[in-house]
Amino acid sequence: MSRRVPDSCPGVLRLHEAADGPLARIRVPGGRLEPGQVQVLAEAARELAGGDIELTSRGNVQLRQVRDAAELTGRLAAAGLLPSRTHERVRNIIASPLSGRIGGAADVHPLVPVLDAGLLAAPRLAELPGRVLFTLDDGRGDISGLDGDIGVHATGPDEFALVLAGTDSGIRVSAADAVDVMLAAAHTFLDLRGDEAGRWRLHDIEDGAARVADHLGLTPAAERVDFTAAQDIPIGWLDQDNGLVSLGAGVRLGSLPARTAEFIAAVDRPVFITPWRTLIIADLAEWAAEQVVRVLAPMDLIFDANSPWLQVSACAGRPGCAKSRTDVRADVTAAVETGRVLPPESKPPARQDIPTLPANELVVAGRQHWSGCDRRCGRPRGIVTDVTATDTGYRID
8 A cells, every 4th residue: 555645735833945045835724814814925025935825716815035044933823814823724724705795595705714714723624735625605506516525505594405526415404514515525525635746625535425424424305416526606786685785806817916905904894815816895886886996996906897807817937937948928928918818709710720829829719728738727617718838839629
């Protein structure tokens, strides 16, 4: 039997040595940041790192080119962004960003701090790989299709489907029992994982979902919910059920400049990092929302749902990744700015069966992910056109 190899997922206490310098990943359970925490991240990005806050596909954030890891650790701990030195990398929790404010069958945000506290309180759960993902979907279907390991999906105001390895297990639980059942599933995953290498996710264990469900001893229902990756990113003016307003803002390639983050912090409202590398600024009065758009739109935040920037994503590329064949982000930026990223319904010009094309000749329609190599890091779920760098140009798949 092969022995377990160390989990290499980066955090705050163990940085990743990227090609352009140390990278710190900060877990943000449920994606929620208070204004003071946004300010701390902005100052850390400017004073201790490369100047930008990167948003991840798990609603977390990361800082590149970290120059003073000890100072960063101290600042994050003081801001409540590092509540545990043992469990920091296992706090991967994503939740429906608009839950409790707009639609949904149930508000899942109250479950986030309870689940987080349950993870921190169990010493053994510090052994979870940093790749394990917990999901909380309020029934609208925006989160359950994102390939989580353990989660719940609201099927009513007080009923949740237990989601295992991205599928409905058939097990139904109440809101009061949801967190306990998820934590029990996490312990069972560790039992099944054992010491074998490569079992980073519940998906990596043969019949893992069925085995966890069986171990829980709960009777599954016959009816199952199908999950697909949602493509409807909440952008722009969003009317909350209570009469206030949320603003959904796109961030170019998920990279938020520190100065822009400081302006967001000054709005003094809760901010949610979404799994689509966008932001939601919540609980605004209408007049305040109008002012926020007026100030932040010129700073390149995107409030137009039809913006081509919302169609593209990219890996780190050069100089951040040594494996990348090119500066992917510069290439995709040029494609957007020169009008070569087309709406989904458009038909790009014929490629005449050319296997690869230079960056400045690419014209691609719809959702697309640009990668510097065949690993395709950061690729979103769902239907996506892959634009992959090769030694002779880009290949479109």
